[in-house]
Amino acid sequence: ATSERYAVRRLPFARLGDSDVAFFERVMPGRVVTGEEEVKPFNVDWLKSVRGCSQLVLKPQTTAEVSQVLRYCYEKNLAVTPQGGNTGLVGGSVPVFDEIILSTALMNRVISFDKVSGILVCQAGCVLERLSEYLEEQGFIMPLDLGAKGSCHIGGNMATNAGGLRLLRYGSLRGTVLGLEVVLADGSAVDCLASLRKDNTGYDLKQLFIGSEGTLGVITAVSILCPQKPKAVNVAFLGCQSFAKVLETFTTCRAMLGEILSAYEFMDEKCMELVERHLKLSSPVAGSPFYVLIETSGSNSAHDEEKLNNFLEQATASGLVTDGTVATDDKKIKALWSLRERITEALTHEGYVYKYDISLPVGRLYDLVTDMRARLGQSAKRVVGYGHLGDGNLHLNITAESYSHSLLDAIEPFVYEWTARCSGSISAEHGLGFKKKQFIQYSKPSEAVALMQRFKAMLDPKGILNPYKTLPSAPESSTR
Ligand code: FAD
Ligand code: MLT
Ligand code: ZN
Secondary structure, eight states, X not given: OEXXXXXXXXXXXXXXXXXHHHHHHHHSTTOEEOSHHHHHHHHBOTTXXXXXXXXXXXXXOXXXXXXXXXXXXXXXXXXXXXXXXXXXXXXXXXXXXXXXXXXXXXXXXXXXXXXXXXXXXXXXXXXXXXXXXXXXXXXXXXXXXXXXXXXXXXXXXXXXXXXXXXXXXXXOHHHHXXXXXXXXXXXXXXXXXXXXXXXXXXXXXXXXXXXXXXXXOEEEXXXXXXXXXXXXXXXXXXXXXXXXXXXXXXXXXXXHHGGXXXXXXXXXXXXXXXXXXXXOOOOSSOSOSEEEEEEEEESOHHHHHHHHHHHHHHHHHTTSOXXXXXXXXXXXXXHHHHHHHXXXXXXXXXXXXXXXXXXXXXXXXXXXXXXXXXXXXGGSSEEEEEEEGGGTEEEXXXXXXXXXXXXXXXXXXXXXXXXXXXXXXXXXXXXXXXTTGGGGGGTSOHHHHHHHHHHHHHXXXXXXXXXXXXXXOOGGGOOO
């Protein structure tokens, strides 16, 4: 069997038999999903751009059950795809062929929360938004937030090293995650679920699993440091007349807002058209080629408002921003955030979406959008740019009525070559998954890829965990 678009060959894993299903039924009675219709939603990714043909979804509730499943699969040479909320954007969360889907949907228990240290320990299948709600009741927040919060699982966030909307303030998961519990391919469980801010005993193994996209182990539980809930939050949504002004507004606001700045996001006018047209959202700020969303979070509303107002006065007086609005109440804050957060959803209404998630020197961020627009001309429906400007992360998205090989050839490898010339990264936060793994060399030297392959071979010698993902396949089987 060969996947048509990518021409990947199925590796010689065993095929699922009745006795395997019977074994899993004994391990987790009633939590074994079979039947084409029932399994279908787990076989298709959020973007509906890749599709597997698994016949089995397993829903363990405990680490011991995950261990039993993997020990068995390892012995029998059955391939497994770990799946959280299935919101991943690079085709990593669904099988390529008939891999068994190991879903964390029922591993959704909070294990502990310490209000003094702010350390949360929970199972991997907790939905991010549920964790946020749980913490907010106790005066804390999660250190990460993303548009997929209502569906994505914290284990999936770890496995992709998700960035999102709060990274500018609270940093990457590589800093806020204190510990992980992981089950390896052979079924052995590794408990590194430390709840300590400081721990220098040996190598930091959890880092290997953060961002490993289900290829090195199944994350079963997480320990994470959570910040205090800010007492005052403000959002300013502003219009800028050029990308140069977006950049200058960033440097000005960083200087004037200092420690209270918690997000700096941008979107171009084409993104605004999309959320207005497809989602019927209305923006109080209109008529600008670029928009920025600035969030402040602090502990003293009078102090924060004074700082924000000073900044806005200066930005307006110097012509950096030409229009804008400020929100202090929850409802308006949410409405302004929706304009930015829901671009991903709006794009899917356009037809097929070619998604690129690029890290670049911030000054060059929008040049890639402009160059791509000029290159593609009428062959694309839209070429749009938005993203986490404060983190140097551009989301370049290209839409067309339907998938076309010739359009893909016009975009790739151009987009990756362009990025490599600027010493950027071809995946800032979404990972490589199935769609981008063959392009890793644009951002990593061959020695680094070879070392990654050695880690993979050591931790998963039979290669049963999320095969065909993240690392490039051998040249003879990658005829794309
Ligand atoms: P899945 O999609 O189920 O899986 C993703 C990968 O992780 C797969 O390779 C899977 O095999 C692996 N995996 C899942 N769970 C485990 C586990 N327990 N153990 C081992 N491997 C596992 N991403 C960002 O970084 N920033 C954003 O701002 C952002 N915004 C988004 C907005 C929208 C609307 C959508 C749809 C997606 C967005 N994403 C964003 C991408 C995606 O939501 C994140 O990557 C998220 O972290 C994936 O979590 P998930 O539970 O859905 O994982
Ligand atoms: C975002 O920042 O909105 C997400 O990463 C999703 C996307 O890139 O569309
Ligand atoms: Zn993003």
